[in-house]
Structures are given as C-alpha cells and as structure tokens.
Amino acid sequence: RKEVEQDPGPFNVPEGATVAFNCTYSNSASQSFFWYRQDCRKEPKLLMSVYSSGNEDGRFTAQLNRASQYISLLIRDSKLSDSATYLCVVNPNFNKFYFGSGTKLNVKP
Amino acid sequence: SAVISQKPSRDICQRGTSLTIQCQVDSQVTMMFWYRQQPGQSLTLIATANQGSEATYESGFVIDKFPISRPNLTFSTLTVSNMSPEDSSIYLCSALTTGGWGYTFGSGTRLTVV
Numbered sequence: 032r033k034e035v036e037q038d039p040g041p042f043n044v045p046e047g048a049t050v051a052f053n054c055t056y057s058n059s060a061s062q063s064f065f066w067y068r069q070d071c072r073k074e075p076k077l078l079m080s081v082y083s084s085g086n087e088d089g090r091f092t093a094q095l096n097r098a099s100q101y102i103s104l105l106i107r108d109s110k111l112s113d114s115a116t117y118l119c120v121v122n123p124n125f126n127k128f129y130f131g132s133g134t135k136l137n138v139k140p
Numbered sequence: 141s142a143v144i145s146q147k148p149s150r151d152i153c154q155r156g157t158s159l160t161i162q163c164q165v166d167s168q169v170t171m172m173f174w175y176r177q178q179p180g181q182s183l184t185l186i187a188t189a190n191q192g193s194e195a196t197y198e199s200g201f202v203i204d205k206f207p208i209s210r211p212n213l214t215f216s217t218l219t220v221s222n223m224s225p226e227d228s229s230i231y232l233c234s235a236l237t238t239g240g241w242g243y244t245f246g247s248g249t250r251l252t253v254v
Contacts, residue, residue: 074246074248
C-alpha cells in the first residue's frame with residue numbers, strides 16, 4: 032500500500048464552485064501534513080500546513096481526520112488561477128516526507 | 141522561508157555522459173533533499189544530502205549513479221552519471237524550512253537524455 036494516496040482527478044469545476052480533495056495516508060504515527068500546489072512545469076510550492084484543529088487561509092480550508100487517516104483541502108469560490116495540481120504531503124518522522132501523486136484541478140470560466 | 145537557486149534549469153544530454161545539478165540556498169538549512177519527478181508522476185525522493193558526510197539514499201537509488209555532495213549548509217550538488225534515456229526527468233532539490241515546517245523547492249532541472 033502506498034504511503035499517501037490521492038485521487039488524480041482531474042476535477043473540472045466552474046468558476047465560483049466549491050471543490051474538495053481528500054488524501055489518505057497509511058502511517059498512523061504521521062505527525063505533520065501539508066498541501067502543496069504545483070503549476071504545470073513549475074516546482075511545488077507550499078500552500079498550507081494542516082493542523083489537528085483544522086486551519087483556514089482565505090478561500091482554503093485544510094482539515095485532518097486522524098481516526099480515518101485522511102486530510103482534506105476545501106477551496107471555496109474557485110478562481111481560474113486555482114487551476115493546478117495539488118499534492119498532499121505526509122511527514123511520518125523528521126526527515127521523511129511522502130508525496131501523493133497529486134490531484135489535478137481545472138477551473139473553467 | 142529559504143530561497144533556492146537551482147541550475148541548470150534544463151539540459152539535453154547524450155547517453156553515457158554525466159550532468160551535475162547545483163542548488164544554492166540563501167540561508168543555512170539543516171536538511172537538503174533531492175527528488176525526481178517523471179512526467180505525470182509525483183515526486184520520488186532520491187536521497188538526503190548530509191552536510192559533511194555521505195548522502196542517505198532511498199531504495200532504488202545508489203551513490204554510483206547519483207553522487208551527491210553537500211560541502212556546507214547552503215549548497216549541494218547532484219550528479220546523474222552514465223545517463224540513459226530512462227533518466228529523462230525533472231530533478232528538484234529542496235530544503236527543510238526553519239522550524240521544520242514543510243519544504244522549499246528549487247525551480248527544477250528538466251533533463252532530457254538522447
């Protein structure tokens with residue numbers, strides 16, 4: 032079983048829609064979780080960390096469900112500029128980070 | 141967060157040759173890593189670059205093929221040796237940011253082996 036699994040998508044949504052992605056992880060001891068955004072032909076960039084209590088940054092909300100071992104990312108009021116691949120990252124110990132294969136989002140006008 | 145300068149940004153190389161990729165960080169970082177990302181795939185960790193000692197390689201990657209140097213806390217190189225077309229990929233260096241929260245990535249090196 033993979034360390035981190037994501038639905039590859041693509042998720043095709045209209046502007047203004049709300050869209051959510053989930054990511055499951057296999058190591059129950061994992062402590063740190065992140066969402067990264069990767070634009071086509073660009074390097075991944077940190078979007079947000081995921082805290083146990085959940086966290087929100089503008090239109091983006093990240094949540095962690097330890098019991099079911101998944102994290103989620105919710106994007107409200109989608110913009111065309113949100114089109115990208117979203118990578119889930121799990122850190123089971125200090126120097127190991129596992130990346131999901133990414134979920135592709137296409138926001139259409 | 142740290143800013144990483146990675147070069148070259150792209151190269152086309154003949155099979156059997158070697159290419160060295162450099163990463164320079166604008167601040168001292170404790171951890172640096174090298175990843176490979178093949179088309180349409182996620183990132184695969186090649187190795188952890190250890191300052192002043194041999195790199196720690198992940199399963200499937202060996203020092204003879206991917207020698208890594210890290211002479212100080214701000215610089216690292218990855219060499220792709222004796223290249224074959226299967227080595228065509230994007231290679232990314234990264235550094236663990238202050239406080240250990242997440243990675244910062246270099247802009248990547250797009251390698252094509254012909």
